[in-house]
Amino acid sequence: MPKTFLSLGAINAFLCVAFGAFGAHGLKQTLSADMLTIYQTGVQYHFYHAIGLLIVGLVLFHFQKSRLITLSGWLMLVGIILFCASLYVLSLTEMRGLGMIAPFGGVAFLSAWVLLAYGVWKEN
Numbered sequence: 399m400p401k402t403f404l405s406l407g408a409i410n411a412f413l414c415v416a417f418g419a420f421g422a423h424g425l426k427q428t429l430s431a432d433m434l435t436i437y438q439t440g441v442q443y444h445f446y447h448a449i450g451l452l453i454v455g456l457v458l459f460h461f462q463k464s465r466l467i468t469l470s471g472w473l474m475l476v477g478i479i480l481f482c483a484s485l486y487v488l489s490l491t492e493m494r495g496l497g498m499i500a501p502f503g504g505v506a507f508l509s510a511w512v513l514l515a516y517g518v519w520k521e522n
Contacts, residue, residue, distance in 0.1 A: 400458035403471040407451030410478060414445040417486065425489075433489040440485030447474045447482075447507060450514075457518060466517030470510045477506035 418441045425434060454471035461467055481503025488496040 399468055399471075400455045400462065403451050403455035403458060405455075406471070406475060407448050407453075407455055410444065410448035410451060410475075414441055414448055417441050417444065429489060433492060436485050437489035440482040440489070443485075443507070444478055444482040447478050447510075450474045450510065454514060457514070461518065461521045464517045464521055466513050466520065470513040470517060473506045473510035473513065477503045477510060479503070480506060 418438075421434065421437050421441060425437060429437060451471055451474050454467060454474065457467055458464065458471075481500050484496045484499040484503065488494070488500075
């Protein structure tokens with residue numbers, strides 16, 4: 399499982415760089431300032447949690463059988479999908495209703511970090 403999260407982290411870090419460059423160069427003239435800020439928030443949290451996935455992968459090398467740490471990684475991925483993707487789509491389409499999805503991704507992020515901390519604490 400460590401390799402899975404290391405791979406997911408690397409893939410998501412790549413996507414962050416690509417989406418960030420697209421936002422900075424391709425969308426700067428297209429989106430309103432508000433929508434560009436929303437897009438950039440998606441990239442920012444995406445990058446934080448791409449690093450989080452890499453951390454989970456590294457921690458799992460030490461605690462390979464930890465279900466809590468594994469669940470933490472999956473929740474980070476779910477958070478990226480729900481939070482970041484909803485912000486990307488919201489900024490590109492201006493469909494404000496998509497903003498209702500983001501809090502579920504935020505809860506997934508919060509839960510992931512708590513589970514990571516508790517999983518490491520419990521294993522020691």
